[in-house]
Amino acid sequence: xxxxxxxxxxxxxxxxxxxxxxxxxxxxxxxxxxxxxxxxxxxxxxxxxxxxxxxxxxxxxxxxxxxxxxxxxxxxxxxxxxxxxxxxxxxxxxxxxxxxxxxxxxxxxxxxxxxxxxxxxxxxxxxxxxxxxxxxxxxxxxxxxxxxxxx
Amino acid sequence: xxxxxxxxxxxxxxxxxxxxxxxxxxxxxxxxxxxxxxxxxxxxxxxxxxxxxxxxxxxxxxxxxxxxxxxxxxxxxxxxxxxxxxxxxxxxxxxxxxxxxxxxxxxxxxxxxxxxxxxxxxxxxxxxxxxxxxxxxxxxxxxxxxxxxxxxxxxxxxxxxxxxxxxxxxxxxxxxxxxxxxxxxxxxxxxxxxxxxxxxxxxxxxxxxxx
Numbered sequence: 275x276x277x278x279x280x281x282x283x284x285x286x287x288x289x290x291x292x293x294x295x296x297x298x299x300x301x302x303x304x305x306x307x308x309x310x311x312x313x314x315x316x317x318x319x320x321x322x323x324x325x326x327x328x329x330x331x332x333x334x335x336x337x338x339x340x341x342x343x344x345x346x347x348x349x350x351x352x353x354x355x356x357x358x359x360x361x362x363x364x365x366x367x368x369x370x371x372x373x374x375x376x377x378x379x380x381x382x383x384x385x386x387x388x389x390x391x392x393x394x395x396x397x398x399x400x401x402x403x404x405x406x407x408x409x410x411x412x413x414x415x416x417x418x419x420x421x422x423x424x425x
Numbered sequence: 426x427x428x429x430x431x432x433x434x435x436x437x438x439x440x441x442x443x444x445x446x447x448x449x450x451x452x453x454x455x456x457x458x459x460x461x462x463x464x465x466x467x468x469x470x471x472x473x474x475x476x477x478x479x480x481x482x483x484x485x486x487x488x489x490x491x492x493x494x495x496x497x498x499x500x501x502x503x504x505x506x507x508x509x510x511x512x513x514x515x516x517x518x519x520x521x522x523x524x525x526x527x528x529x530x531x532x533x534x535x536x537x538x539x540x541x542x543x544x545x546x547x548x549x550x551x552x553x554x555x556x557x558x559x560x561x562x563x564x565x566x567x568x569x570x571x572x573x574x575x576x577x578x579x580x581x582x583x584x585x586x587x588x589x590x591x592x593x594x595x596x597x598x599x600x601x602x603x604x605x606x607x608x609x610x611x612x613x614x615x616x617x618x619x620x621x622x623x624x625x626x627x628x629x630x631x632x633x634x635x636x
Contacts, residue, residue, distance in 0.1 A: 361521050365543050365569040373545075382585035383541040385573070387528045413524040417543070418585075 307403070308394040315357060315390060323352040327364040337367050344371065344379070344419070351420030357388055358412045368417040382418040387411045455552040458561070462516070463549070468542035469512070469574050470584075477508045481515035481523040490526050495533055498577075509577045516546045516570035527573045531591060538580045539573060539588040546570040 318326070325340055343352050356364025365383075372379045389409055396403040477497050479490055490513075500507045511530070515523030531537050545567045553561040574580070580587060 358521065361524060362517070362569055365520060365571065369543060369545055369569055380585055381543055382587075383543050383571070384586070384588050385524045385527060385539070385541060387532075411528075413521060413528050415524060415541075 307397050308406070309397055311393040311395060313391045313393060315388060318355070321353075322347070323349045325352060325354045325367075327354060327356045327360045327367060329360050329363065333363065333366070336363070337370055340367055340371055340419070341374070344375075351418055354417045354419060355414065356417075357414045361413065361415045364415055364417060368419050371419055378421065379419055380422050382420070384416045384418075386414050386416065388414045454555055455562075456555055458551045458553045460548065460550050463547045468544045468572050469540055472512070472574065473510070477511045479511065479513045479526070481513055481519045481526060483518035483522070485519065485522060487522060487526055487529070491529055491533070494526075494530060498530075498534055510574060512572060512574050514570065514572040516548075517568040520569060520571050523571055523573065527575060530575060534577075536590045537575045537577060538590060539575055540580055540584055541574075541586040541588070542572045543586075544570055544572070 318324075320326070323343055325336070325343070327336055340352060340354065343349050354364050354368050356362075368381050368383075372381055388411065390412055392408045392410065394406040394408060396405065477494065479494055481490060494511050494513075497508045498511060513523050513527050513530075527539070531539070546569075548566045548568055550564045550566065551561060552564065582589070
């Protein structure tokens, strides 16, 4: 009992113990046996003047889109949204718009928390483990870029 | 730094402003000597001088920041007077962390009014060539920065970037269909904050390389 016969088993039990001690998560799970899949953020309201900034599209393309909305599209205000890593880019776009308008455009930034859902799918289909979901929070920013009223 | 100024580096700096990134010139030939941030004027009007100001950097630990800030904001039973307002500010890679801190802070201490301001911050980096005798350069960068004021007392609702406390947090311009789903309160119990547990989870889950 003191000396485990099968080395593989002893390693497994040790690692499981270490894991349980170091991260006291509410859901007991072994990260090796699950695949983490991130769902897309929830579908959000989209008006014509809403721009959702991501990190996949080219920065200049997203900036040009915003400029087109404000100059050609005839919108008095647009809303730029960024989530997580894209917050920086959203701020950058808003500040670039403001700079290129020679300070005419004004910015109003709001922050919020967005709830995201991860799916945990068991890797081993033989084991009777159920797929799980886990929610986490991420920060988001919503910047209103607008021409101030003349009065 | 003074030594570098004397080598006539400033004269060279103009041609390398903003567009030239030292890495394009072969970063191995350069060594970062100093990095100075120009804080500029305070973007939030009417801010008190002795306000509690949290500078969030890219490597700051959210747990440390929040423990300090909430202790100062909630120090009512202790002898020292509690702060009514706190400013979180960060730039570049610290912007996301700044917003996260603010969001957690609002959840821990209810009824906080918020004003957020965006601006560009100028960062001057001084690079020195590793080869002897070669002139160094100074690089001027503009990085996005955010300042967020949280206040227990009501703030000017007309100020751009104002957000009322969480219960009424749907922005006016979005009306009924608004961003209500974005503004859901946290699921967990708000009373007890388990930063040690929450933060590593939060950040590792966010990073694209996790698992």
